[in-house]
Amino acid sequence: xxxxxxxxxxxxxxxxxxxxxxxxxxxxxxxxxxxxxxxxxxxxxxxxxxxxxxxxxxxxxxxxxxxxxxxxxxxxxxxxxxxxxxxxxxxxxxxxxxxxxxxxxxxxxxxxxxxxxxxxxxxxxxxxxxxxxxxxxxxxxxxxxxxxxxxxxxxxxxxxxxxxxxxxxxxxxxxxxxxxxxxxxxxxxxxxxxxxxxxxxxxxxxxxxxxxxxxxxxxxxxxxxxxxxxxxxxxxxxxxxxxxxxxxxxxxxxxxxxxxxxxxxxxxxxxxxxxxxxxxxxxxxxxxxxxxxxxxxxxxxxx
Ligand code: PSU
Ligand code: MN
Numbered sequence: 295x296x297x298x299x300x301x302x303x304x305x306x307x308x309x310x311x312x313x314x315x316x317x318x319x320x321x322x323x324x325x326x327x328x329x330x331x332x333x334x335x336x337x338x339x340x341x342x343x344x345x346x347x348x349x350x351x352x353x354x355x356x357x358x359x360x361x362x363x364x365x366x367x368x369x370x371x372x373x374x375x376x377x378x379x380x381x382x383x384x385x386x387x388x389x390x391x392x393x394x395x396x397x398x399x400x401x402x403x404x405x406x407x408x409x410x411x412x413x414x415x416x417x418x419x420x421x422x423x424x425x426x427x428x429x430x431x432x433x434x435x436x437x438x439x440x441x442x443x444x445x446x447x448x449x450x451x452x453x454x455x456x457x458x459x460x461x462x463x464x465x466x467x468x469x470x471x472x473x474x475x476x477x478x479x480x481x482x483x484x485x486x487x488x489x490x491x492x493x494x495x496x497x498x499x500x501x502x503x504x505x506x507x508x509x510x511x512x513x514x515x516x517x518x519x520x521x522x523x524x525x526x527x528x529x530x531x532x533x534x535x536x537x538x539x540x541x542x543x544x545x546x547x548x549x550x551x552x553x554x555x556x557x558x559x560x561x562x563x564x565x566x567x568x569x570x571x572x573x574x575x576x577x578x579x580x581x582x583x584x585x586x587x588x589x590x591x592x593x594x595x596x597x
Contacts, residue, residue, distance in 0.1 A: 295409045299390055302410050303364035306352050310411045315349035315591035318363075318407035318415040318445075323580070324353075324370065325378040325397035326558035327418065328573065329565065334374035336577050338367070340416070340584045347588030349414075354406045356381055359393030363410045373397055380554055382435045400447070401439035404517065408443055413506075413594060415447045416587035418580040419483045420519070421557060422452045422461035425543060432556065433464065441468035444515040446506055446594075448587040450579040451481035451488070451521045454532065454539050455560045458488055465519065471509075472519045473502060475586060481523040484575045485532040492521070499589035506594060522586050524579040530571070538567050 302310070309316050319340060324333045341351035352364045355373055362369065372378075372395075381389050381396035383405060389396045398406060400420050407415055421434025440447065452461050458480060465472055474480065474495040479487035496502045502520060509518065523529070542563035551559045565573050 297409065299359065299361050300406075300409055301360045301362050303352075303366075306350060306364045306410070309350045313595050315588065315595040316352055316412050316414070317344045317349045317584070317587045317591050318403060318412045319344075319351055319353040320400055320403040320415075320417050321353060321355040321365070321373055321397035322380050322399045323418055325373045325376075326380050327561055328576065329562075330374050332573055332577065334370050336580065337370050337374070339577075340580055343581055343584040344416070344588045347585055347592070349588040349591040352407070352410070352412060354398050354403050356386070356389055356394070356396040356398065358395055359390050361390070361406045361409065363406065363412070380558070382554065383439060384435065399434075400436040401434070404439050404443040404445055404447070408445065413445055414587055414591040415445050416580070416583045417447065417449050418576055418583065419451065419453045420447070420449050422456040422458070423464055424556065425455070425457045427457060427460060430552070432552070434557070437461070437464050437468065437470075440465065440470045440517045440519060442515075443517050445517045446502065446520060446590060447517050448520045448522055448583045448590065450483050450524050450583060453483040453561075454485070454488070454535055455542065455557070455564070458482060458490055462490060469516050470519055471505070471516075472521060473505070475502070475520055475522040477521070477523050481521050482532055482535075483579065484524065484528075484530045484535050484572060486523040486526060486529040488532060496520070499586065499593050502590050503593040520586070520590070522579075522583050524575060525582055528575040528578040530575060538564055541567060
């Protein structure tokens with residue numbers, strides 16, 4: 295769905311029209327997911343990994359009311375250093391009409407990537423059903439968007455700041471296929487696995503692409519969520535992370551943090567409590583996802 299707000303870099307435009315592999319990347323991880331300078335260093339490194347693995351990276355953000363597909367280094371720097379708005383689905387029309395700038399969440403990135411015709415999207419962790427959602431009703435718009443969009447999204451599972459069981463139930467209800475990449479258990483971001491058994495696994499990028507193709511042949515839309523475990527050398531036992539996460543949630547409750555501020559608040563609190571260990575884990579897992587995403591995009595582009 296091309297529209298006048300969409301600005302696609304020439305390289306990406308060419309790649310899309312020639313059916314070459316392209317991988318979309320979100321920008322909220324830059325503005326709200328990691329501290330400076332690791333945020334911008336990681337964003338650049340992830341793009342490099344995608345190139346090294348034969349695909350073209352497309353980091354997406356809203357800059358002065360334009361949807362930029364493939365932000366440049368200067369724009370990346372801007373998002374990394376400033377106090378930036380965080381745009382999910384509901385925010386896009388307002389932010390764009392006001393000509394504001396914003397980073398895009400997983401939900402908003404899927405919307406923009408799809409406008410540009412990109413099929414594969416790499417992120418660190420998706421948003422989900424927050425712990426205590428039975429009271430707060432706090433469920434990330436990422437989940438609805440996975441159901442609505444038509445992409446393959448590679449992540450390292452969901453962070454245990456969320457209620458993973460409820461998140462999985464929600465995805466099942468809305469028909470989102472969750473695949474474990476070389477794993478039978480749902481990865482939990484910092485931890486290679488949670489205790490949640492997955493129904494389906496795939497052991498190679500080719501196998502994932504076969505499922506994508508079959509879905510298209512069936513005329514079905516909806517995204518496929520590929521969950522890729524963090525490399526073992528960076529994995530933290532889930533019980534260890536859980537104690538830290540509980541403390542972070544207690545801090546958020548005390549400070550009455552709600553709505554779109556909650557996820558960034560929790561991510562920041564966890565990073566501070568674990569020194570840079572959790573940050574290094576976060577960096578390692580997103581790079582790992584970039585490798586797999588590029589490979590999926592590569593096979594998906596072969597007809
Ligand atoms: N989880 C992470 N790191 C992140 C995010 C989630 O481990 O950076 C970001 C993503 O951009 C995700 C967003 O789409 O937070 C979800 O925010 P919310 O819960 O407000 O929907
Ligand atoms: Mn929320």
